Amino acid sequence: MRASRFFISTLKEAPSDAEIVSHKLMMRAGMIKRLGSGIYTYMPMGLKVIRKVEAIVREEMNRAGAIELLMPLVQPAELWQETGRWDKMGPELMRVKDRHGREFAIQPTSEEVITDVVRSEIKSYRQLPLNFYHIQTKFRDERRPRFGLMRGREFTMKDAYSFDRDLEGMQTSYQIMFDAYTKIFTRFGLKFRAVAADNGAIGGTGSHEFHVIASTGEDALVYCPDSDYAANMEAAEALATGTRAAPTAELTKTSTPKASKCEDVAKLLGIDLSKTVKTIALTAETEADGKVAKQYFMLLLRGDHELNEIKAAKVPGLTGAYRFSTEEEILEVYGCKPGYLGPIGTKGAVTVVADRTVANMSDFVTGANEEGFHYTGANWGRDMAEPAITADLRNVVEGDPSPDGKGVLAIERGIEVGHVFQLGTAYSESMKATYLDENGKPAPLQMGCYGIGVTRILGAAIEQNFDDKGIIWPTSIAPFELVLCPMGMDRSELVKEQTEKLYAAAQEAGIDVIVDDRGLRPGAMFADWELIGVPHRVVIGDRGLKEGQLEYQGRRDTEATNVPLADIVSFIKGKVQQ
Incomplete structure (x- = not known):
């Protein structure tokens, strides 16, 4: 071409x-x-x-x-x-x-x-x-x-x-x-x-x-x-992290004014975020005989973990349509505004679903279902019933144990x-x-x-493949495998002759080649092909030809390489096949 x-x-x-x-x-x-x-x-x-x-x-x-x-x-x-x-x-x-x-x-x-x-x-x-x-x-x-x-x-x-x-x-x-x-x-x-x-x-x-x-x-x-x-x-x-230890702290209702997020609670109490438990309120609706029935779910995750909604949708009772509970539903079921919810003393019927890691926690901090308050020293079995469902609810994080038991995750x-x-x-x-x-x-x-x-x-x-000059195509899917850049093709018969010979030889060798015969200045010509991302370039100029050399540069190369004119086709073919 x-x-x-x-x-x-x-x-x-x-x-x-x-x-x-x-x-x-x-x-x-x-x-x-x-x-x-x-x-x-x-x-x-x-x-x-x-x-x-x-x-x-x-x-x-x-x-x-x-x-x-x-x-x-x-x-x-x-x-x-x-x-x-x-x-x-x-x-x-x-x-x-x-x-x-x-x-x-x-x-x-x-x-x-x-x-x-x-x-x-x-x-x-x-x-x-x-x-x-x-x-x-x-x-x-x-x-x-x-x-x-x-x-x-x-x-x-x-x-x-x-x-x-x-x-x-x-x-x-x-x-x-x-x-x-x-x-x-x-x-x-x-x-x-x-x-x-x-x-x-x-x-x-x-x-x-x-x-x-x-x-x-x-x-x-x-x-x-x-x-x-x-x-x-x-x-x-996401496997459970740690094992549940025996309680060491008393359940205490603690004032946490204006601390509705786990990050704020942890900062206020001077504890690590991983000692807190956050609550996500969901509502599942089913319709029968023209009537809509609601079932409320409380999902519990460690404060520094994120909910995986794909996993949540596989929890029994949530496999159909579910949504995040409205503020009105939260007030009705939990008796307080969002931000202070927890599994201790809920007002209405709620199915408690704990992430595997939360089910293993002890002496944790959770909402008290009262605005401005959290419980510290909360423990399963002693202060609240065991979760109705324990499930994998969260996104994994780096360093979690691999499910196959062969290391940690990245x-x-x-x-x-x-x-x-x-x-x-x-x-x-x-x-x-x-x-x-x-x-x-x-x-x-x-x-x-x-x-x-x-x-x-x-x-x-x-x-995956670019730099500040443009695209860097892998050879197999590049628009052209090789671009020939003749210097002054319109002024030098030697350059024109050798360019045509190399162009024909490259085609015969099965190389997808384009020759830039537009007569552009070298800087503009090189910039175009670096932007387009052709992986292999050969420059043909009077000076090099007189020395029997051509200048090759791969798109990722920082410098050009001189290649004998007689060897250039086999050299390029080897590069293309790498």
Whole structure:
């Protein structure tokens, strides 16, 4: 490719609406152009990266035995209604009507469509296992689109769906896809981590997320440096810390005026925050015979710990709809304003749920259910009943014991770019997708689903690989592997001749090369390619050619290296293949 025939449109400054590094650099490098909120045109330079990402994904998916098809962007509402997700998905699901008033979804994912395809095609166990995948545009009506391709409304995704006879077969297919994903992200040249995750709105029995490690990542990843344990913050198990000691202090009602937060109470009493217990009041509502019944829950966490709402939603009684209690409900049930609540002497019927660590505490400080007062020296069994439920309610913190017993936990930031799910029969049962087993009896298909955010990879890769000059693409997904920068090509026949020879030789060697024949000054030319992030650069100039040398510099190199002209192609090929 010649730069004069390609479209290159770089900017010195990022647009004012660009927020994070990847958004700013992609806009400056001319890879994307904003069309509307969360909607971008992929410009030629950016599209080249997308196509390289897609090529790696296709190669590894095909190698793993998956079969490519293409499902529609617009999907009938009836399919989503069969699974109940038409209502459950909420406003993120874009709904439209055709001229006849029929409702459709602009697909954010394709579980319903692929299940509909398979239930009409698969009849016998002899046709299994199967794995279909496609790479398709998706649309999710994000409330607040931001960060460029990281959280846009329209994006490209690879999603795959496996179908098996039984649980064992599904788990085998899941492992095949897990291994394929590991190969894909390794080939991308990115530092990544696979972590156990919660299934969320997709449903199913187990899942893993693949995260690109980056300090700017939105997600906290929990792992044990001494073992294979890894999970995202939502799914990471928090073990109890310490063991419950015998009481040593008397229960004392202590004045704590204007100290409604644990931090304020600890400061007032001169104690460590870890000796306090905070209360979170929740209300669960159920409806029967047109009447709404309320059940009140008191969740107790150590003062320096944070509630994990995903874990809270798994507590018996809270697995349906729950919400934080209103101030009116708190006054009615606890007899005081928020900030002074505790498990001793509640006014109404409350289910006390203690985090594992809180259940192990003794001589702790808790609210007295009276404004301006807390109890010190509180102990389970002696001063209040044992908690009705003990559960894992909190986010883990660095230094917590690893659930596998092989060390302590560490935390790093990551950007989710892939997710694999064991769906089981969540969709096949609701959509009556069955096959006939060896005995001629119908059985529900066991499903798995596997997604990669193709366009999100671009943003994640940049967040992990950039400097003050611009993007640093891994070679495997760079828009071009090599850029040739001739000095005075329009003035020197020698430079022009050798540039053309090297350009042809690089192409013949299978190197994705672009020659900058725009006639720019060296500073402007180098700045463009450093911003765009091409990983390998060769400068061709009169002085070097007279000495039989060319100047090579890798995008991460601080200095250039002189390479003999005769060796340059093999040298570059070796660099590209590293």
